Amino acid sequence: MLVRRTLPALIALTVALGGCKKPEVQSYRVAKETPPPAGTPAVNAPAANTPAPAATPMSGTPVPTASGAALAWTAPAHWTAKDPGGMRKGSYTVKGTGGDGDMSIMAFPGDVGGDLANINRWRGQIGLGPIAEAELASTTQHLDRNGLHITLAVVNGAGAQGILGAIVPHGDATWFFKLTGPAALVAQEQAAFTAFLDTVKPGAQ
Amino acid sequence: MNDSLRSVRDFFVSLKLTVVLLALGMVLVFFSTLDQVHLGIWGIQEKWFRSFVVVHDTGGSRVPVFPGGYLIGGLLLVNLISAHLYRLKLVWRKAGIQLIHSGVIVLLVGELITGILQEDFQMTIVEGASRNYSESFRDYEVAIVDVSNPAYDDVVAIPDAVFSHGGEIQHAKIPFRVVPQFYFPNSSARPRAQVPNAPRVGATHGELDARFVVTEQAIDYSQNGRNIPTALVALVATEGTIGKWLLRPEIPVMRPGEGGAPQLDIDRTAPERFTYGGRTFEMSLRLVRAYKPFSIRLLKVTHDNYVGTDLPKNFSSRVELKTPDGRDDREVLIYMNNPLRYGGYTFYQHQMEAARGLTGLQVVRNPGWLLPYIACVMMTLGLVLQFGLSLFAFNAKRRAKAAAQPKAA
Structure with missing residues (x-):
């Protein structure tokens, strides 16, 4: 009897073990990770022949783009610098009531579609419909700072989110300075953001 | 036990199944080795060995072509355990064969554990x-x-x-x-x-x-x-x-x-x-x-x-x-x-x-890293015991035969 009962159990166990490998969605809780130093190379990345440039604080540091032109800036003291990862030139957390804001600084070759396409992309990100070319002038401000022409857009969403964005053509690239966060924080940070734009200047070559 | 259950049991304990599965295993190893021309070692492992059915990509459509390592190995495991439980008797004379079989079972279970948990x-x-x-x-x-x-x-x-x-x-x-x-x-x-x-x-x-x-x-x-x-x-x-x-x-x-x-x-x-x-x-x-x-x-x-x-x-x-x-x-x-x-x-x-x-x-x-070593020790001991017992039995028989024969003057 024992034998007869054992065999089906063993077969079931084998099948069950075989089924264990099925991948499944997992959830777990982990402690906050300390961000790796900037410019961390990818795993298995082909070895560079020369050392990568040393990681330096972003604030006030000229940052080279792919085309060589660079911009420098000084971030407000209450913005906390964070790991910019591979794509950003600078990255900050902006603390505020109702949640934190995310400040990103990026540069892409060319005009990346122009002001209208980019402002409409930002509007889409916070749930707003696109605007027409004719409405562009009334929704943006133009600033001339340190030899740079800056297009500033304040995009307030229908919901709780808002964006403060600045588009800065420089050399062969276009730079984007974007603060995304709760609408209250965006309103509160507007003066600091404009003051920050005053510090943006071509980096020493 | 009714007839259908008996036929299922007979299928799993059959020696023919063992032979077929071992032959399939050899074919699996042969064709997977040839397939290494197209795939690297990890691709081969996933396609041929860590799968229930080998699925081949024939220019866009995926066709099942052969039983995979998990199916052959799993059936072999069930077959061995079943044969162990039903056919082999727990007697001292068969202890060597029992140990060898148990070693193979441990080896198969070890690979299964490695495949799943490693x-x-x-x-x-x-x-x-x-x-x-x-x-x-x-x-x-x-x-x-x-x-x-x-x-x-x-x-x-x-x-x-x-x-x-x-x-x-x-x-x-x-x-x-x-x-x-x-x-x-x-x-x-x-x-x-x-x-x-x-x-x-x-x-x-x-x-x-x-x-x-x-x-x-x-x-x-x-x-x-x-x-x-x-x-x-x-x-x-x-x-x-x-x-x-x-x-x-x-x-x-x-x-x-x-x-x-x-x-x-x-x-x-x-x-x-x-x-x-x-x-x-x-x-x-x-x-x-x-x-x-x-x-x-x-x-x-x-x-x-x-x-x-x-x-x-x-x-x-x-x-x-x-x-x-x-x-x-x-x-x-x-x-x-x-x-x-x-x-x-x-x-x-x-x-x-x-x-x-x-x-x-x-x-x-690899939680199962020790199992292949244990399996090898079990199989070695089993072989020593099996051949040792046969040798002693043969010697005993020869001595008995010699004792029975009239001594030359």
């Missing part, structure tokens, strides 16, 4: 940084991390095998559904400036779609081949689509190289950050992670050459091993043939880029 991951650390997780060599996951709490992160990880099926994914820990739009297991990314007229894939958030044109590539099965996936993910809540993100684990970047000339390099992509329902999330496509109850900080990497030559003499990583409860806090030197063994894991020196202060450790955990 972790063969990597841990890449830069000098000064600390890691408490290892990463798969080739499997990816879409990770959605709730970073709202300043003390901890809540992670929902969707393996690529689940994501690539394309169905909607809902999980209690996230307030929206994840709707895969497409998944390329291997892909290339070219700066959009190089392909100005290429259409976008429709991402509404993030900058990847604006910067790069991604193209699907054939999966690279070679030993050192790397596959870089790309996924387009839509997040959908009750009120509608929150947005679509293009995700990729790494991107090409240009860095000043030798003499200041731009040089192609690869960087990890920062997670895409967004806020929904008052919570802040980060989403990324990354290598599958396995978190550990301890952390390893890289103190120093050393790459020594023999004096006056470029021949490597020694690679070593000095690391600090630390547990959150403070029970362990010590420095360890990991170098070739001197791995760190801790908590069931073995950390081998695997890769090194001393110029960047980067080390790559191979992290291996």
Whole structure:
């Protein structure tokens, strides 16, 4: 009897073990990770022949783009610098009531579609419909700072989110300075953001 | 026992089944060896051995062509155990055969446990940084991390095998559904400036779609081949689509190289950050992670050459091993043939880029590592016992025969 009962159990166990490998969605809780130093190379990345440039604080540091032109800036003291990862030139957390804001600084070759396409992309990100070319002038401000022409857009969403964005053509690239966060924080940070734009200047070559 | 049950039992205990399965096993090994021309070793393992059915890609359509290693091995295991229980008698004379059979069973179970539970991951650390997780060599996951709490992160990880099926994914820990739009297991990314007229894939958030044109590539099965996936993910809540993100684990970047000339390099992509329902999330496509109850900080990497030559003499990583409860806090030197063994894991020196202060450790955990050794000992003992018993029996018979014969005068 024992034998007869054992065999089906063993077969079931084998099948069950075989089924264990099925991948499944997992959830777990982990402690906050300390961000790796900037410019961390990818795993298995082909070895560079020369050392990568040393990681330096972003604030006030000229940052080279792919085309060589660079911009420098000084971030407000209450913005906390964070790991910019591979794509950003600078990255900050902006603390505020109702949640934190995310400040990103990026540069892409060319005009990346122009002001209208980019402002409409930002509007889409916070749930707003696109605007027409004719409405562009009334929704943006133009600033001339340190030899740079800056297009500033304040995009307030229908919901709780808002964006403060600045588009800065420089050399062969276009730079984007974007603060995304709760609408209250965006309103509160507007003066600091404009003051920050005053510090943006071509980096020493 | 009724007739149908008896016929099932007879099928599983049959010696014919053993012979057929062993023959199929040999054919499996033969054809999988030939298939190594097309696939690397890990591709062969997944296709031929760690599968129930071998599915062959015949120019677009996938056709099942042969029983896989799990099916043959599983049936062989059941067959052996059944034969053991039904046919073989527990008598001293048969103890050798019983031991040999048990050894084979342990070997098969060991491979099953290894196939299911083995972790063969990597841990890449830069000098000064600390890691408490290892990463798969080739499997990816879409990770959605709730970073709202300043003390901890809540992670929902969707393996690529689940994501690539394309169905909607809902999980209690996230307030929206994840709707895969497409998944390329291997892909290339070219700066959009190089392909100005290429259409976008429709991402509404993030900058990847604006910067790069991604193209699907054939999966690279070679030993050192790397596959870089790309996924387009839509997040959908009750009120509608929150947005679509293009995700990729790494991107090409240009860095000043030798003499200041731009040089192609690869960087990890920062997670895409967004806020929904008052919570802040980060989403990324990354290598599958396995978190550990301890952390390893890289103190120093050393790459020594023999004096006056470029021949490597020694690679070593000095690391600090630390547990959150403070029970362990010590420095360890990991170098070739001197791995760190801790908590069931073995950390081998695997890769090194001393110029960047980067080390790559191979992290291996195999709960079934001892079973093949036990199986070999059992089978050896079984063979010794079986042949020993036969030898003694033969000798005894010969002595008896000699005793029975009349002695020559």
